[in-house]
Amino acid sequence: MTEIEDENKMPLHIPVMMAEVLEWLDPQRDDIYVDGTLGLGGHAFQIAQAVGRSGRVIGLDRDPNALKLATEKMKKAHTQFTPVHSSSAHMRQVLDDLGITFANRILLDLGVSSMQLDKAERGFSFMREGPLDMRMDTTAGQTAADIVNTAEEAELARIFYEYGEEKFSRRIAKSIVEQRTKQPIKSTVDLASLVQGCVPRSGKIHPATRVFQALRIAVNDELATVQESLQSAWASLAIGGRLVVLSFHSLEDRLVKNAMRSWEEAGNAELVQRKVVCPGDEECRQNPRARSTKLRVCQKTEAGCGSLKRKKNKYRQ
Numbered sequence: 575m576t577e578i579e580d581e582n583k584m585p586l587h588i589p590v591m592m593a594e595v596l597e598w599l600d601p602q603r604d605d606i607y608v609d610g611t612l613g614l615g616g617h618a619f620q621i622a623q624a625v626g627r628s629g630r631v632i633g634l635d636r637d638p639n640a641l642k643l644a645t646e647k648m649k650k651a652h653t654q655f656t657p658v659h660s661s662s663a664h665m666r667q668v669l670d671d672l673g674i675t676f677a678n679r680i681l682l683d684l685g686v687s688s689m690q691l692d693k694a695e696r697g698f699s700f701m702r703e704g705p706l707d708m709r710m711d712t713t714a715g716q717t718a719a720d721i722v723n724t725a726e727e728a729e730l731a732r733i734f735y736e737y738g739e740e741k742f743s744r745r746i747a748k749s750i751v752e753q754r755t756k757q758p759i760k761s762t763v764d765l766a767s768l769v770q771g772c773v774p775r776s777g778k779i780h781p782a783t784r785v786f787q788a789l790r791i792a793v794n795d796e797l798a799t800v801q802e803s804l805q806s807a808w809a810s811l812a813i814g815g816r817l818v819v820l821s822f823h824s825l826e827d828r829l830v831k832n833a834m835r836s837w838e839e840a841g842n843a844e845l846v847q848r849k850v851v852c853p854g855d856e857e858c859r860q861n862p863r864a865r866s867t868k869l870r871v872c873q874k875t876e877a878g879c880g881s882l883k884r885k886k887n888k889y890r891q
């Protein structure tokens with residue numbers, strides 16, 4: 575999403591692939607909609623108009639600040655709204671606690687928001703000087719500085735290689751360990767210039783891009799959380815209900831694709847749109863951060879239906 579502030583100093587933003595999310599999620603009046611990654615409530619606000627006053631919107635976010643801002647925004651949405659400070663990995667438990675059996679529509683818009691990226695004090699961006707924090711949930715867990723200043727060299731190299739696909743992972747890890755024996759690495763800019771100093775610049779992207787992505791994934795345990803969130807969302811979805819997932823890098827998209835295929839193979843999901851859906855040229859031009867977005871969607875069917883369909887198709891071939 576892109577953001578500027580509106581007249582009330584609230585971040586104003588355009589949610590990513592809004593038209594496509596509405597098309598593929600296809601929310602209906604009276605639906606129970608769960609937004610597993612509420613952010614500033616951009617998608618949730620629009621979907622609330624579709625489910626209406628007799629529908630219900632449950633919004634989860636790990637970030638208490640995002641939840642506060644979204645709750646403010648959702649006051650103007652004409653629906654029953656419940657904000658919950660939780661990871662989407664615990665969605666099933668959250669619904670149980672609220673006495674909700676199943677949701678009809680679920681959205682996961684993975685990763686960090688532009689608001690988080692743009693706030694220097696959150697430490698997500700190498701372009702802005704701030705503490706090396708990178709936690710989505712500012713109330714718990716270890717920061718990026720904790721990892722950078724305490725993890726073993728081999729562990730740092732693994733993080734950069736596995737989560738950032740960084741070719742120079744070992745060289746960067748070695749340089750970090752050398753530097754931190756002299757002085758702890760505390761700020762985004764300190765880390766970015768260290769990386770810049772030890773790897774060659776190639777192409778348009780900043781040399782620290784991959785290291786920052788990798789650290790963010792490690793700090794927030796993002797890949798395990800995505801896996802758990804997909805399973806928890808699936809357990810929360812009603813038969814006939816739809817799950818839409820927006821992801822922003824290939825590691826996440828692979829998890830989404832594999833989970834949806836495994837549900838299809840188990841015979842209780844239909845891939846409503848078999849191909850991945852990407853944003854249009856106009857959206858990418860207006861919001862360059864949307865460029866790498868991938869949308870996948872599936873619908874829960876009665877157990878066995880998906881496999882029956884596939885068997886029929888086999889006969890036809």
Ligand SMILES: C[S@@+](CC[C@H](N)C(=O)[O-])C[C@H]1O[C@@H](n2cnc3c(N)ncnc32)[C@H](O)[C@@H]1O
Nearest residue numbers: 589611613614615616617635636637661662683
């Ligand atoms: C890309 S933004 C979502 C933007 C939102 N769809 C909107 O239109 O405003 C991602 C948000 O999800 C939150 N988040 C990411 N992973 C999460 C998870 N596993 N559980 C709960 N919140 C998560 C982040 O803190 C961030 O606020």
